[in-house]
Amino acid sequence: MISIGISYLCIVGVIFSARITLQASTPASPFYIGAAVEYHPVTTGGNGTFIANKNAQNYVKFLKTASEKDVDIIVFPENGLTSGEPDPPGGAAGLIAKSSYIPDPRESKVPCHDASSTVMQAVKDISCAAHRYGLYVVINIIEKVKCTGERCGANKDTHDFYNTNIVFDRAGTIIARYRKYNLFDEKFMNKTSRPELSIFKTDFNVTFGQFICFDILYETPALQLLREKKITDIIYSSHWFSELPFLTSSQIQTSWSFANNVNFLSSGLNSPSSGSGGSGIYAGKEGLLGRVWSEKRTNAIVISKISKVVNSRRSQPSNPIDTSTIHYSQNEITTINGTEPVTQQKLLKDDLAPYKTSVFKPNNGTQNLLLCDDDFCCNFTTKTSHNDALIKDANAKYYRYRFAVFKGVRGYGKKATAGVEVCGLIACTNDNQNSCNERFDINTIVIQPTIFNSIKITGNFTIGLNILRLPVSLTNDLQPLNTPDYSFIYGHINKTHASLKYTLTKPHGDLMTFAIYGRNFTADGQPKTSTSTIAQSSFYLMAIIAIGGLFINHNYV
């Protein structure tokens, strides 16, 4: 009797909710199921409308997989729907066909049912699929807004354009919209006069905040969501251009999630020829749940059981079996055909010329060095084992290391400048400082003569709301280190300063980067720090201490 009753209820439930998923998380569940999509988009074959429709058809395939895995919420990448190019040839006029009007979320519109809606077909299709599969869906789109009169600007545009994320609930209703604030060049995109804090509540009682790509390196809206709205779960869509040695996609995402101890669902546009890709789900100080990073083009989805954060605590520790990563074949999603345009991710390089660096001479034992850029000092302590026999062969390829410190202003893209404050250990392909933003090709056999048994970076750092500091790391194959291989601990000094200790706690012979990457928002917009000859010759080491009876012979560049 009882079992008949239950199955009857289930059938009624299916009919009434018109949902395929039976297992939605509830307010009472200790976790929910999240998905992040890595997507290589369709970018050619027709006009913008055609391309968006093709990409929407592919999105529906990801949604089907997600519903089969009981996913509650799924995030798609920046520029994924309306093709990978934010600045199309043809300028603003070319954007009309690949952009959409988007209703204000306060109107609670369901574009799927709405014949009169001016929302583009691709977005309607996704609204329908969100309803059909019964999950929350986050997509990114170029949004167009009709504009009249003065505020349209000198070029008499008929539209403003925004790089916009929209969120559908399980019924296909648009419940949230976020217009990207920190644009990365994107010369045809507009930005809102103030950053929007876009949050939305779900039926499983998690309130998410969202932001896009380059926003991650800024105070607002990203950090404001945490400080003002107490957000614990972040939705992030990106079309990132990975840069060595500090800013590859997963490296920065995992460290942001860790430093702020928030769950982080990150979806990346996949395009290795521009160094774009990297998606994952991160659980704050619990570390990585699942990640996709591919040197070649790929379509994939990461699905994870994510512990809710209640009163700053996760109800259950993360478990690797609760995550699955599915790669799609060319038959399933046909965007990857023909020969690979590049054999590996083509990465950008940070300009390290203004950095103060000091060559690390590996030994068997402990070394200590205080290295400063102006008044900004970091104290490095390393314990290494170094097998020098391995590199006797003149052709051996191996990474050399330098300590590097920089406080100043750098450029991001063509326009923005930003305050940074960095100290860390970086890997170089030869003895020159200008090789410390490169890597060996992925097919190179790289020998690992130096094992770092531990690294400790400490300093007395200014604290405040204008500073964000991230513990970044990378191995040779561009994997960020995961907890518990490191710790990152603040200690109280006084109102304006804190001591910070970033420690490598497990031996690694495959290190590429181990650094504290700081952003100083106060210095944003100032002129770039240049590499004057004076700066180069005024390079100084405040102290060199060799523990264990070894004298370190430092090279000054």
Ligand SMILES: *[C@@H]1O[C@H](CO)[C@@H](O)[C@H](O)[C@H]1NC(C)=O
């Ligand atoms: C929903 O979440 C809030 C904030 O974490 C909590 O206070 C509340 O008790 C939760 N509600 C339910 C029904 O679990």
Ligand SMILES: *[C@@H]1O[C@H](CO)[C@@H](O)[C@H](O)[C@H]1NC(C)=O
């Ligand atoms: C885009 O191409 C389709 C055919 O694929 C055509 O029907 C449509 O009118 C075109 N739209 C624009 C705005 O040119």
Ligand SMILES: *[C@@H]1O[C@H](CO)[C@@H](O)[C@H](O)[C@H]1NC(C)=O
């Ligand atoms: C949007 O951007 C265009 C191009 O930069 C500009 O001409 C226009 O004034 C902007 N619109 C608003 C509302 O700022």
Ligand SMILES: *[C@@H]1O[C@H](CO)[C@@H](O)[C@H](O)[C@H]1NC(C)=O
């Ligand atoms: C291969 O890719 C090109 C360019 O994206 C596209 O025009 C073509 O239709 C694709 N072929 C198949 C079989 O999907």
Ligand SMILES: *[C@@H]1O[C@H](CO)[C@@H](O)[C@H](O)[C@H]1NC(C)=O
């Ligand atoms: C470190 O110890 C190993 C093993 O004893 C030895 O082969 C190697 O030469 C030593 N390295 C240095 C730099 O002394």
Ligand SMILES: *[C@@H]1O[C@H](CO)[C@@H](O)[C@H](O)[C@H]1NC(C)=O
């Ligand atoms: C740097 O760290 C070492 C090892 O912990 C310590 O002995 C030394 O005093 C520190 N130097 C400074 C300037 O804090």
Ligand SMILES: *[C@@H]1O[C@H](CO)[C@@H](O)[C@H](O)[C@H]1NC(C)=O
């Ligand atoms: C940090 O401050 C402490 C106490 O004022 C001092 O002993 C230490 O040397 C400082 N560390 C660095 C790296 O400057």
Ligand SMILES: *[C@@H]1O[C@H](CO)[C@@H](O)[C@H](O)[C@H]1NC(C)=O
């Ligand atoms: C706070 O500590 C820092 C680093 O030790 C020191 O330079 C600064 O003078 C201290 N400030 C105050 C107000 O004591």
Ligand SMILES: *[C@@H]1O[C@H](CO)[C@@H](O)[C@H](O)[C@H]1NC(C)=O
């Ligand atoms: C941040 O930048 C401001 C303005 O250039 C500067 O005065 C301050 O010292 C910097 N702070 C840090 C911690 O780098």
